[in-house]
Amino acid sequence: MVKQLKKQRTMKRLFYVGFVLFAACTDIIAQDVTIFPKGEKAPNVNHVGVVWRSQLIPSDSVFSFGISEVAYEPGARLNWHRHPAGQILLITNGTGYYQEKGKPKQTVRKGDIIKCQPGVEHWHGATPQSGVTYIATTPAHKGSTVWLHAVTDKEYGSK
Secondary structure: OHHHHHHHHHHHHHHHHHHHHHHHHHOOOOOOOOOOOOOEEOOOOOEEOOEEEEEEEOOOOOOOEEEEEEEEOOOOEEOOEEOOOOEEEEEEEEEEEEEEOOOOOEEEEOOOEEEEOOOOOEEEEEOOOOOEEEEEEEEOOOOOOEEOOOOOHHHHHOO
């Protein structure tokens, strides 16, 4: 019975994630509205600024990936980091940045999809003028995020 309830909850969460992805792609969700709770304010350990995180689905023995919604206030950004198994970001609101080590910084907007390749050092965050929100799916089977140094003001402000 307990396994059945857990399975039903997991399926319900997957349905909601699917709905959000559909809505983001078809502009059903208004620009500043989300169907998920804002989440918890993340402690400033691996980022600068204010970042909110809501873990939608944790990885487990059935699903080897986690899904989270992350919202950044303007100017907030993560430290340089890498994901041993990669990560996919589905930008659902706002404008932000994504940069891989040795490559130019990219501007990302609602509707963009970013594939963070396994083991590639990168950072992402909001622009100074706009917050950004995304849904992240991160495989956990090869280990968790490896956090590195902070993004400098020069790196953040570069063209």
